[in-house]
Amino acid sequence: MKGVSGLALVVSASLAQALSTVSLTAAETTVTASALFSYEKLQLTESALVDVAQTLQNETIASMFAFANATNSSSTMSKRSVSHSCKPMPGDLLWPSELIWDVFDILIGGSLIKTKPLAAYCYPDWPEYDATKCATITADWLSSDLHMDDPTSIMLPLYEGRTCLPSPYNYTSTCKQGAYPIYAVNISTVAQVQLAVNFARNLNLRFVVKNTGHDFNGKAAGKGALAIWTHYLKDKEYLSNYEAANGYVGPAIKFGSGVQVWEAYEFANSLGHSVVGGEAVTVGLGGGYTAGGGHSPLSSMYGMAADQVLSMQVVLADGRFITASSTENSEVFWMLRGGGGSTIGVVTSLVVKALPKLETTSVTFNFTVSDTPGPDAFWAAVSSYLDNFEDFVDAGTYGYYYIGADSAEIGTAYAGDTDYYFRMESFIAPNMSLAETKALVAPWFDTLDSLNITYTPWYNNADNFYDVWVNAFPQEYVGTDVVKTASRLLPRSVFQSDTLRNKTWAAYKDAVDQGLFLAGFHVSGTGIAVDPPKDNSVLPAWRDTMTHVIVGSEWNFTSSWDVIKESSLFVTEWMDVLREIAPDSGAYMSEADLLEPNLQEAFYGTNYPRLYALKQKYDPTGLFFALTAVGAEDWEVQTTDPLPYSWNNNGRLCPVSS
Numbered sequence: 001m002k003g004v005s006g007l008a009l010v011v012s013a014s015l016a017q018a019l020s021t022v023s024l025t026a027a028e029t030t031v032t033a034s035a036l037f038s039y040e041k042l043q044l045t046e047s048a049l050v051d052v053a054q055t056l057q058n059e060t061i062a063s064m065f066a067f068a069n070a071t072n073s074s075s076t077m078s079k080r081s082v083s084h085s086c087k088p089m090p091g092d093l094l095w096p097s098e099l100i101w102d103v104f105d106i107l108i109g110g111s112l113i114k115t116k117p118l119a120a121y122c123y124p125d126w127p128e129y130d131a132t133k134c135a136t137i138t139a140d141w142l143s144s145d146l147h148m149d150d151p152t153s154i155m156l157p158l159y160e161g162r163t164c165l166p167s168p169y170n171y172t173s174t175c176k177q178g179a180y181p182i183y184a185v186n187i188s189t190v191a192q193v194q195l196a197v198n199f200a201r202n203l204n205l206r207f208v209v210k211n212t213g214h215d216f217n218g219k220a221a222g223k224g225a226l227a228i229w230t231h232y233l234k235d236k237e238y239l240s241n242y243e244a245a246n247g248y249v250g251p252a253i254k255f256g257s258g259v260q261v262w263e264a265y266e267f268a269n270s271l272g273h274s275v276v277g278g279e280a281v282t283v284g285l286g287g288g289y290t291a292g293g294g295h296s297p298l299s300s301m302y303g304m305a306a307d308q309v310l311s312m313q314v315v316l317a318d319g320r321f322i323t324a325s326s327t328e329n330s331e332v333f334w335m336l337r338g339g340g341g342s343t344i345g346v347v348t349s350l351v352v353k354a355l356p357k358l359e360t361t362s363v364t365f366n367f368t369v370s371d372t373p374g375p376d377a378f379w380a381a382v383s384s385y386l387d388n389f390e391d392f393v394d395a396g397t398y399g400y401y402y403i404g405a406d407s408a409e410i411g412t413a414y415a416g417d418t419d420y421y422f423r424m425e426s427f428i429a430p431n432m433s434l435a436e437t438k439a440l441v442a443p444w445f446d447t448l449d450s451l452n453i454t455y456t457p458w459y460n461n462a463d464n465f466y467d468v469w470v471n472a473f474p475q476e477y478v479g480t481d482v483v484k485t486a487s488r489l490l491p492r493s494v495f496q497s498d499t500l501r502n503k504t505w506a507a508y509k510d511a512v513d514q515g516l517f518l519a520g521f522h523v524s525g526t527g528i529a530v531d532p533p534k535d536n537s538v539l540p541a542w543r544d545t546m547t548h549v550i551v552g553s554e555w556n557f558t559s560s561w562d563v564i565k566e567s568s569l570f571v572t573e574w575m576d577v578l579r580e581i582a583p584d585s586g587a588y589m590s591e592a593d594l595l596e597p598n599l600q601e602a603f604y605g606t607n608y609p610r611l612y613a614l615k616q617k618y619d620p621t622g623l624f625f626a627l628t629a630v631g632a633e634d635w636e637v638q639t640t641d642p643l644p645y646s647w648n649n650n651g652r653l654c655p656v657s658s
């Protein structure tokens with residue numbers, strides 16, 4: 001092949017050394033933020049690119065790493081201004097050769113990983129086959145730790161195409177790459193993010209940002225993609241008197257975007273503070289969670305995670321590294337606080353408010369129908385919870401509840417099963433003593449008592465949020481492909497109307513009777529302690545929410561795609577009843593339905609036109625893509641499973657044909 005020998009020379013050892021020196025030390029700071037993490041000081045600059053070009057002696061290859069320059073052509077603002085070809089996949093003419101990947105790997109300091117599906121260990125036809133490792137990953141398959149520590153694994157393999165699962169979770173007896181990206185960059189510097197962004201954009205590669213892989217709709221997967229894996233951006237710094245661009249002066253914490261909820265809580269607590277983070281232990285704090293809004297056990301007190309952000313460091317789609325705050329790059333700042341992950345840039349760190357250390361109390365309990373005099377008493381107990389939502393939310397509390405049949409941990413086996421269960425995973429009362437919490441729940445518990453329901457509340461109290469949270473929220477299990485969920489945010493007006501509240505209650509009962517399960521939260525996106533900021537893109541419906549309710553259908557590991565399709569459509573359609581009860585509300589994008597009707601309106605509300613316009617402005621070539629993300633409607637995943645296009649990530653990504 002022509003040019004190959006020249007290239008081989010280029011990637012010879014000595015030049016490799018020269019290149020890695022160029023790329024990883026030449027960067028001088030181009031961002032004038034107060035305090036960058038050390039990994040943010042290693043940046044790609046124009047002058048570093050000149051050095052790269054001189055070393056490579058090949059303009060074609062050097063140009064693959066160039067920044068995009070702003071063009072003011074009117075086309076950048078129009079719908080789908082993209083080059084509009086499908087993204088290449090391995091085997092295609094336009095897929096980079098091994099040598100190009102080698103050059104890229106050298107430039108990023110050897111951090112390129114040629115990925116394999118995690119369960120390849122279990123398949124003898126893969127070189128990775130290793131029975132011992134297979135046994136380990138099989139044992140850990142339902143633990144989020146396993147998937148978050150892998151460069152491409154995701155928590156919900158349904159959206160990857162369930163192509164490589166360990167027995168007994170497997171649908172086939174084969175292991176294929178599916179929608180797990182082909183390569184992943186193990187990010188440890190901003191320069192690596194910039195190089196990957198430029199490389200993917202210039203070569204029109206499918207590009208994926210993977211943080212933890214928790215996304216409900218597998219937004220961190222993509223067939224034929226180059227992924228960047230932000231998991232190790234773990235730096236944390238306390239800023240005791242931060243002066244934010246929006247006027248806030250006070251304690252703050254700067255987190256790397258790979259920091260996870262438990263790490264953030266632990267760090268804040270060690271400083272005598274708390275921060276807004278998810279209920280779940282391992283969700284990423286600074287990735288998709290905050291970008292999508294982010295609800296928290298502290299939300300009814302302090303609002304959404306996106307409301308806490310004071311500034312962000314971001315690599316934009318053009319490869320440039322910027323600071324975003326209410327005065328600098330304020331459009332970007334607006335969009336990345338509510339508009340979702342995978343839109344216009346990669347967040348590398350964020351500064352959030354450090355909140356007071358709060359005395360906190362939690363209550364955990366459960367009962368099944370056999371702990372009640374019968375189904376009527378069971379459902380009356382559920383009704384009495386709904387009657388109390390407003391009081392609970394207005395006291396600044398948060399409750400995570402499950403309702404179903406079959407008394408399993410989660411889930412309802414079959415329609416008609418009346419083995420009902422109610423589980424209060426945790427009711428959490430920040431800034432409340434044990435006595436205050438008992439007083440708050442007393443009206444509800446009095447009703448449960450009068451219904452002769454047997455339950456044993458388990459209380460936790462501490463002088464800080466962390467010690468209670470750590471006991472109240474055990475790690476949740478993930479890793480299966482047997483659930484499809486849809487969700488709705490139900491506003492205060494629903495619970496103020498006897499008719500609508502009763503309709504909601506009847507809908508809950510109907511869902512369970514039809515074989516679905518409910519996982520809900522009593523929560524508001526407006527905290528009682530602060531006013532929400534007006535300058536972010538959190539779905540407006542969140543501000544008036546009393547409950548975010550997720551409804552799910554289930555099947556088996558071995559169910560056919562037909563069963564999955566039918567079950568998925570069923571839960572999407574069932575949700576019409578809650579859509580009708582709250583037609584002007586919406587659904588929380590990060591825990592929602594891939595098949596949501598009028599998805600843009602439901603997930604983004606009135607913010608959508610502006611979000612879409614900013615997407616065209618900052619990412620005119622469509623570098624960032626994730627199913628359901630802003631602008632995703634311009635693309636389709638040509639799903640290879642027997643499913644409609646864009647039902648999962650296992651297919652080539654192409655502009656929508658029409």
Ligand SMILES: Cc1cc2nc3c(=O)[nH]c(=O)nc-3n(C[C@H](O)[C@H](O)[C@H](O)COP(=O)(O)OP(=O)(O)OC[C@H]3O[C@@H](n4cnc5c(N)ncnc54)[C@H](O)[C@@H]3O)c2cc1C
Pocket residue numbers: 155208209210211212213214215216218219220230257277278279280282283284285286287288289290291292293294295296340341342343345346347348476477478590591626
């Ligand atoms: C068990 C479980 C519990 C959950 N609990 C909560 C909860 O309590 N509250 C809540 O609000 N949500 C919760 N979620 C939903 C959660 O907010 C979403 O799954 C969210 O997308 C996770 O973000 P991540 O970065 O950890 O995950 P990923 O799946 O890695 O990323 C999600 C999306 O964000 C993008 N992204 C990630 N990092 C970056 C970055 N640095 N820059 C730009 N884009 C990025 C990805 O490309 C992807 O599109 C939970 C989910 C699960 C599975």
Ligand SMILES: *[C@@H]1O[C@H](CO)[C@@H](O)[C@H](O)[C@H]1NC(C)=O
Pocket residue numbers: 002003006007057058059060061
């Ligand atoms: C530059 O590299 C390309 C391979 O991408 C090759 O086709 C071309 O011949 C090279 N040019 C020179 C001048 O070596």
Ligand SMILES: *[C@@H]1O[C@H](CO)[C@@H](O)[C@H](O)[C@H]1NC(C)=O
Pocket residue numbers: 046066067068069
């Ligand atoms: C962008 O502009 C810089 C000069 O500011 C130039 O060096 C670079 O080659 C340009 N990149 C592209 C892709 O045109």
Ligand SMILES: *[C@@H]1O[C@H](CO)[C@@H](O)[C@H](O)[C@H]1NC(C)=O
Pocket residue numbers: 069070071072
């Ligand atoms: C684009 O237009 C703006 C004004 O609308 C101008 O400030 C900027 O310099 C222009 N950029 C380029 C690359 O022409």
Ligand SMILES: *[C@@H]1O[C@H](CO)[C@@H](O)[C@H](O)[C@H]1NC(C)=O
Pocket residue numbers: 166167168170171172173174558
């Ligand atoms: C799952 O994998 C095991 C072991 O590889 C295999 O024996 C079994 O047939 C597979 N299950 C299905 C449904 O293909």
Ligand SMILES: *[C@@H]1O[C@H](CO)[C@@H](O)[C@H](O)[C@H]1NC(C)=O
Pocket residue numbers: 113151186187188232
């Ligand atoms: C990724 O990089 C981190 C350091 O930032 C290292 O600890 C880890 O082992 C690397 N993982 C892989 C799979 O390369």
Ligand SMILES: *[C@@H]1O[C@H](CO)[C@@H](O)[C@H](O)[C@H]1NC(C)=O
Pocket residue numbers: 373450451452
């Ligand atoms: C509860 O039990 C008491 C005593 O056993 C009984 O008198 C009462 O009728 C029961 N109430 C309900 C609602 O079942």
Ligand SMILES: *[C@@H]1O[C@H](CO)[C@@H](O)[C@H](O)[C@H]1NC(C)=O
Pocket residue numbers: 365366367409423455456
């Ligand atoms: C239900 O509550 C009982 C105590 O009343 C407790 O032992 C059990 O672990 C709880 N189960 C769940 C699933 O929370």
Ligand SMILES: *[C@@H]1O[C@H](CO)[C@@H](O)[C@H](O)[C@H]1NC(C)=O
Pocket residue numbers: 498499502503506
């Ligand atoms: C609530 O709805 C149920 C069934 O839909 C009905 O039987 C009951 O009378 C209603 N109660 C009120 C108070 O409206």
Ligand SMILES: *[C@@H]1O[C@H](CO)[C@@H](O)[C@H](O)[C@H]1NC(C)=O
Pocket residue numbers: 431529
């Ligand atoms: C916590 O409660 C006390 C009263 O008990 C109140 O003065 C204080 O403002 C509350 N803190 C917050 C953050 O709401």
Ligand SMILES: *[C@@H]1O[C@H](CO)[C@@H](O)[C@H](O)[C@H]1NC(C)=O
Pocket residue numbers: 555556
């Ligand atoms: C799978 O689900 C069906 C109902 O859809 C049920 O009849 C069957 O017993 C389940 N199979 C297994 C192995 O659980």
